Amino acid sequence: MKVFLDDERSTPDGWIRAYWPDEVIRLLQAGQVEVLSLDHDLGDDSRGTGYDVILWMETEVALHGFSPPLILIHSANSAAAQRMRAGVESIARLASRQSFANLKVKFYEEEIVTVRGGVQNSLNSLYEKFKNEVSLPAELAERASPPLLLSVSDKWVNAEKRVLVVGQETLGWDFHPGDYFPDLKDPIMTFADFQVTPSSVAALTAGYRDFEFARHQPGNYNSPFWRAYRSVRSSLGEDVDGAETAVLWTNLFRMSLDNGSVYENGSSEEAALIREAGSALLRAEIQVLAPTSVIFFTGPNYNEHLYAQFPGVEPFNLESYEPEKTSMLKHPLLPIRTFRTYHPAYLARSGQWGIISEINAWNQESD
Incomplete structure (x- = not known):
């Protein structure tokens, strides 16, 4: 299963949509997630952000041997995205220090397509709003x-x-x-x-x-x-x-x-x-x-x-x-x-x- 956490962008073909961190965490706990793409800002910080999912996985990997999925970041919030990427790298190190380099390469190779789509989708949303307003x-x-x-x-x-x-x-x-x-x-x-x-x-x-x-x-x-x-x-x-x-x-x-x-x-x-x-x-x-x-x-x-x-x-x-x-x-x-x-x-x-x-x-x- 591929899970796409976002409050605004269109869901890519073949992905399951989630709107809040607790939804994603339930799917992760069930062991059903193979690829996870995370936005940061979800419209209501009191319900959490994409970074909360990163923190949950980091704790579970460190304390309970959780096996993380492939993690992608598509947030347009550059500062938050940098923090999330650092969290992903920490998860990769905890999950397997021997294979960390391979995990990192795979992460960035896969991320290119998802993030590009996310950036252009965000621009297109701005352009549609500009057009209409x-x-x-x-x-x-x-x-x-x-x-x-x-x-x-x-x-x-x-x-x-x-x-x-x-x-x-x-x-x-x-x-x-x-x-x-x-x-x-x-x-x-x-x-x-x-x-x-x-x-x-x-x-x-x-x-x-x-x-x-x-x-x-x-x-x-x-x-x-x-x-x-x-x-x-x-x-x-x-x-x-x-x-x-x-x-x-x-x-x-x-x-x-x-x-x-x-x-x-x-x-x-x-x-x-x-x-x-x-x-x-x-x-x-x-x-x-x-x-x-x-x-x-x-x-x-x-x-x-x-x-x-x-x-x-x-x-x-x-x-x-x-x-x-x-x-x-x-x-x-x-x-x-x-x-x-x-x-x-x-x-x-x-x-x-x-x-x-x-x-x-x-x-x-x-x-």
Whole structure:
């Protein structure tokens, strides 16, 4: 029996659903569980979390010789997931010190598929909520593009270093039947289309994946932004192309306006409305994705929008750079290694491209 403990995500095919720790513990006591996949936050901490199941198994292995199942973690709570993984490793050591290495390898190999599905499912839930709850004025919704929605790969989930690159704006982001998603029957050209098209979340995440970071757009591929993006991938020892990556991309503005820049085409009120429509989504994505590093290639002209999306964010000095232009950023939702610098187009024009190499090098340093 495969048991899936979760309060919100869809149950994978072939798994038995459980909602609370006591349900899982009863099944474990009956000796029926071969594989167990655990979420941490279950909606009511007074009834326990996934970590309580880990603690129960650890005690039973230590005191009563309990034989644990294969244990997987699919929690989006990065701190809790780390604690749960430590508990799983303790269980493995207690169960069999001689075979611990094999157990650990099996654990992580199996975890990749389950966690990736969990991360993408969590993102898709955010995107469906965004789709159903965000309200833009009707005229603005017809002028705004569909939103940028991310797709994660196995490499992202399994990587020790995960870098989220944040640019300024999403430009020219629309979809036609046959572009990427075979079930798309009608074009998704505007934010209004996105909100009324039944398969729009699936279509846009498929579009993100198949876009492959401008790989199929020769004119865009060699732009400064995408050259900077590929330099980050190269610094992690990755192939610079392909959808399998530990470097994802998003933007401060998730939608464009009038097929171009919100910053240039919109009034200050319109820009604020579009920015705020995506602000909560960006913050929630970061919590789900748990990047180990974030790089804002946004430039000082977008500081207003950056600070509005992360209230209370604190820039602090990075070497001798001016902190309002190139700095590290401190905020509860951002990882320790969060950098903010100019857009790569400006860095290329001003002869300061070396800042990107420096950020890549700082990312490689040990904490």
